[in-house]
Amino acid sequence: MSKKIIIGNWKLNPITVDEAKTLASKVKHGSQHTVVLCPPTAFLSSVRYPNLGAQDAFWINKGPHTGETSPLQLKSLGISYCIVGHSERRTLGETNEMIREKILAVLNAKMTPVLCVGFGTTMEEDDLEVIDVLRTQLTECLRDVPTGRVIVAYEPVWAISSGNPYATKKMATPEHAEKIAIFIKTKFNIPKVLYGGSITSVNSKEFLDQEHLDGLLVGGASLLPDDFNIIIA
Ligand code: PGA
DSSP, X not given: OOOOEEEEEOOSOOSSHHHHHHHHHHSOSOOSSXXXXXXXXXXXXXXXXXXXXXXXXXXXXXXXXTTOOOHHHHHHXXXXXXXXXXXXXXXXXXXXXXXXXXXXXHHHTTOEEEEEEOTTOOTTOOHHXXXXXXXXXXXXXXXXXXXXXXEEEEOOGGGOOTTOTTOOOOOOOHHHHHHHHHHHXXXXXXXXXXXXXXXXXXXXXXXXXXXXXXXXXXXXXXXSHHHHHHHHO
């Protein structure tokens, strides 16, 4: 299997910095894949792991923007990846235009943006309808964006378990994810496409075995070190 990218999105977990440090210390280094941990912003400067990512960033680097975190600040902490446009942020009102600005700011800070798409899809839709939703998201989020360093994560929103490691929703099949990855790569010139949504230590290999899927975005299972170590092994 070629080298893939596996990103653990801890979302708003855990509660304390000590728990965060312990969790990171239990995740193996030296996997055959590139493994990136995305703890909450509050813990980014305390957690030690070879590759760290942020879960979001603002599109302006400095100034009167209370509560925001800028790409240049993240870069100064040694962060190299940044998730952008996660469905849980889109639910709060983030638009494709805001996400586009964030991607540009992340690229300008010399970090790798991980653009999440799939919000707005439903379980009942066929592949063509899903592609319609994705086409709009990708066209708007990537307008005038140089795509050579952009990673896209396809996360059908109905397959995401909202960070609960024990909940597994109906997931997408690896074949469906592969078809969508080929669409994203060929139509939008994206070099790497990941799949995310209810990935577990049991189903991860089937997705990693797909030639056109370049890795995984893992939520709930990334909070369970034993499971996550199986996924990245
Ligand atoms: P899940 O979350 O693995 O818990 O479904 C994935 C994500 O939201 O990134």
